Amino acid sequence: GRGTVVVAVSEGNYIILPCSLSSQESLVRTRFHWKKDDEREVFVYDAGLHHNNRRSGQDEHFRGRVSHFSDQLKFGNASIILRNTTVADSGGYTCDFPFHQPDRETFNVTLVVGAAPKPFVGILNISEVGVQLKCEVRGASPKPKVEWRDSDGNILPAEEPQVSRTGERYDITLLTTVTRTNSSLFLCVATQEELSHRAADEIF
Ligand SMILES: *[C@@H]1O[C@H](CO)[C@@H](O)[C@H](O)[C@H]1NC(C)=O
Numbered sequence: 028g029r030g031t032v033v034v035a036v037s038e039g040n041y042i043i044l045p046c047s048l049s050s051q052e053s054l055v056r057t058r059f060h061w062k063k064d065d066e067r068e069v070f071v072y073d074a075g076l077h078h079n080n081r082r083s084g085q086d087e088h089f090r091g092r093v094s095h096f097s098d099q100l101k102f103g104n105a106s107i108i109l110r111n112t113t114v115a116d117s118g119g120y121t122c123d124f125p126f127h128q129p130d131r132e133t134f135n136v137t138l139v140v141g142a143a144p145k146p147f148v149g150i151l152n153i154s155e156v157g158v159q160l161k162c163e164v165r166g167a168s169p170k171p172k173v174e175w176r177d178s179d180g181n182i183l184p185a186e187e188p189q190v191s192r193t194g195e196r197y198d199i200t201l202l203t204t205v206t207r208t209n210s211s212l213f214l215c216v217a218t219q220e221e222l223s224h225r226a227a228d229e230i231f
Pocket residue numbers: 028029030031064065119121133134135
């Protein structure tokens with residue numbers, strides 16, 4: 028096996044799912060087949076017929092959003108472009124050449140489609156104990172790591188995060204209590220390593 032390629036994008040964008048025969052032999056007169064999670068028909072190209080040209084059977088979820096690169100077929104390039112991505116597109120994709128000789132070739136691509144909302148911070152309570160700060164991240168995917176930090180970047184002790192999940196999306200609330208002696212600037216940082224994405228909100 029060649030291992031799995033991982034590609035990541037945030038929702039509402041487009042992404043190319045790569046797949047190429049190393050032999051670079053032409054695909055114009057043969058077939059390749061993209062599936063998601065071993066079951067959903069993403070895209071089939073079969074000697075000129077394909078899902079944007081008279082071939083039926085494409086999964087409804089992908090209709091009108093997938094194209095191949097016809098000018099690349101002669102170089103053995105079966106990559107596809109997926110437009111207007113949604114979180115539900117995340118998953119394992121396989122690109123298969125069922126008639127390839129001498130060995131049937133299969134390539135795997137893992138797609139991560141993320142939603143990267145900004146955290147939102149506010150004051151929840153002021154008492155003699157200190158100021159209770161609240162950080163909320165709503166609808167993030169994949170699950171972010173949420174932390175309170177001071178202006179020097181130190182991670183502050185916080186309560187256990189409250190996490191709720193709806194489908195692939197996460198709502199996270201993180202509370203901390205700070206005192207006058209701490210610092211005057213506090214940041215809530217949400218990190219999604221899979222998307223190489225980090226967002227923050229701050230409060231004085
Ligand atoms: C590709 O993924 C399938 C499952 O979807 C797995 O059976 C196969 O071993 C994987 N191939 C490679 C080359 O990783």
